[in-house]
Amino acid sequence: MTAAERITLWLAQLRASGRAVLLARLVIAVAGTVALVVPALQSWDQMDLIPLLGVPMLLATVVLPDSLAGLVFLLIVTFGWLMRAPGKPTWGLAITAIALLLVHLATAFTAQLPSYARIHRDAVRRWLLPGAIATLLVPVVAIAAALVQGADIPGSLLVTVGALLLATATIWFAAGQKLTRD
Structure with missing residues (x-):
């Protein structure tokens, strides 16, 4: 071709x-x-x-x-x-x-x-909610990381990692994913 x-x-x-x-x-x-x-x-x-x-x-x-x-x-x-x-x-x-x-x-x-x-529009809607959540969480996590970084709190890395894991779980479940073994 x-x-x-x-x-x-x-x-x-x-x-x-x-x-x-x-x-x-x-x-x-x-x-x-x-x-x-x-x-x-x-x-x-x-x-x-x-x-x-x-x-x-x-x-x-x-x-x-x-x-x-x-x-x-x-x-x-x-x-x-x-x-x-x-x-x-x-x-x-x-x-x-x-x-x-x-x-x-x-x-x-x-x-x-x-x-x-x-x-179909339903396919776009399925991606829209997790995409919107992820887009809104990025500045929130960035601001929280900036606040924790300047606070000299012991375990601040754990707080940041915990926030990212919580954000990931929120996006995962908003996308309609299941925790099943297939």
Whole structure:
């Protein structure tokens, strides 16, 4: 199959796709752009390599959400933040974390479906509640971690880990998952 035939096939599948798939890919594109732009606007100097690697990986994630490009994109943005960012939690970190979370959730949702899939609203609703809970919990956990970090409380790592485990359990049960062995 030639490149032109592949592009024609992909465009035909894109025209046949439903709104939910297109919306999820739009969320990937917008949240990924925010995850690239917010660290670039911070006062510290970000490595020039991050946008050069991040933009192609973001485009590949939008086009092929079931590929490894999404994971590589998340690792690139995280690596860029860890290499040059200050050690304390900031609003830029919280916004970048929320954007990366949205990229992850939208990619996980879209990767399950072929590009031409038409899905029912119930499938989107099933992802909406856990996604909203996770998006709202990120700043809460970041603020709680910042408060505990500055308090010099013995066992503050246990408090942070406990909060993350509680948040994970909340998202797990909100998604309708069961604790059964199959």
